Amino acid sequence: MTNYGWIGLGNMGGPMTANLVKAGHRVRAFDLNPEACAAAAAEGVEIVENIAAAVLDAEVVFTMLPKGEHVRSVFDGPEGIWANAKTSTLLADSSTVDIETSRFCHEQSAARGFRFVDSPVSGGISGAAAGTLAFMLGGADDAVRDATGFIEPMSGKVIAAGAATAGIAAKICNNMMLFIDLMAASEGSQLAEHLGLDPQVFWEIASVSSARSWAQQTWYPVPGIVPTSAANHNFDATFRVDLARKDIGLALQAGIATGVKLPAAGLVREHLDALIDEGLADKDCSLIVKQVSPDGSV
Ligand code: NAD
Numbered sequence: 160m161t162n163y164g165w166i167g168l169g170n171m172g173g174p175m176t177a178n179l180v181k182a183g184h185r186v187r188a189f190d191l192n193p194e195a196c197a198a199a200a201a202e203g204v205e206i207v208e209n210i211a212a213a214v215l216d217a218e219v220v221f222t223m224l225p226k227g228e229h230v231r232s233v234f235d236g237p238e239g240i241w242a243n244a245k246t247s248t249l250l251a252d253s254s255t256v257d258i259e260t261s262r263f264c265h266e267q268s269a270a271r272g273f274r275f276v277d278s279p280v281s282g283g284i285s286g287a288a289a290g291t292l293a294f295m296l297g298g299a300d301d302a303v304r305d306a307t308g309f310i311e312p313m314s315g316k317v318i319a320a321g322a323a324t325a326g327i328a329a330k331i332c333n334n335m336m337l338f339i340d341l342m343a344a345s346e347g348s349q350l351a352e353h354l355g356l357d358p359q360v361f362w363e364i365a366s367v368s369s370a371r372s373w374a375q376q377t378w379y380p381v382p383g384i385v386p387t388s389a390a391n392h393n394f395d396a397t398f399r400v401d402l403a404r405k406d407i408g409l410a411l412q413a414g415i416a417t418g419v420k421l422p423a424a425g426l427v428r429e430h431l432d433a434l435i436d437e438g439l440a441d442k443d444c445s446l447i448v449k450q451v452s453p454d455g456s457v
Pocket residue numbers: 166167168169170171172189190191192195223224225226229232233253254255256280281282283284397398399402406
């Protein structure tokens with residue numbers, strides 16, 4: 160049995176910690192949201208009152224938080240992880256953050272005697288629930304090796320991406336491709352429907368044809384086709400619009416830094432911004448389909 164410390168019990172952190180508990184581990188976790196805490200407690204996660212209590216005796220601490228600013232605030236300061244964990248504790252951030260935040264965490268962890276791994280994930284909440292997430296790790300070899308053992312109950316595949324921040328760089332590229340694929344699935348599903356095709360039949364054709372993608376398989380934005388699609392539940396979020404906007408923004412930021420042109424990513428950003436302007440930031444990112452529907456209905 161391993162003692163895990165965990166910060167962030169949202170759409171992803173909730174099911175990830177549930178799998179650790181199912182595998183027989185002890186998880187002490189903190190989240191600001193009482194509803195997220197209650198849901199995790201029902202799965203056997205021990206909810207504690209602050210970060211210090213979550214990390215105190217942990218062999219490993221994972222953070223699963225929305226954005227870079229949340230990660231920095233949870234690590235830093237007198238109430239944060241660095242001030243309250245033992246330096247023997249391995250630190251792993253699985254949030255999707257900007258490369259600068261990840262570098263900051265690596266550098267500050269090393270300066271304080273901690274080992275840190277960037278360990279973002281792919282697979283959505285369905286992968287989190289099934290314990291099949293793909294983890295991509297960046298950091299020193301020994302830290303990556305040890306992190307891999309701790310990750311095992313949550314994961315279908317762990318890939319060492321390279322040195323510090325390599326995991327997050329891979330994640331940013333991956334998610335840019337994901338949201339472009341989601342846009343493609345949205346346009347394809349709407350066009351198929353308005354050409355009179357049966358949505359189920361078209362989805363089956365795409366599934367065995369060259370349009371197949373993870374987004375098309377898992378997030379297909381038409382109700383009643385794919386069980387894991389948010390379209391079945393009025394687009395209640397499995398991956399929020401504002402988090403998708405954050406991720407596409409991270410890719411565009413990296414594009415500017417490297418000189419790589421990313422026109423398709425720019426288009427996805429425009430559509431996500433339009434949803435945010437309509438007050439839909441909390442809905443699921445597959446609601447991007449609304450942007451291409453002839454009358455905005457889905
Ligand atoms: P979420 O918003 O559902 O959950 C984040 C949780 O962090 C919330 O419960 C919130 O209360 C908590 N939190 C925020 N600030 C905190 C603080 N200071 N202290 C303690 N708790 C705090 O987000 P999510 O969908 O679980 O995503 C988490 C991260 O994983 C994001 O970076 C996201 O981009 C990434 N991600 C999400 C998915 C997905 O499908 N949802 C897939 C892969 C990666």
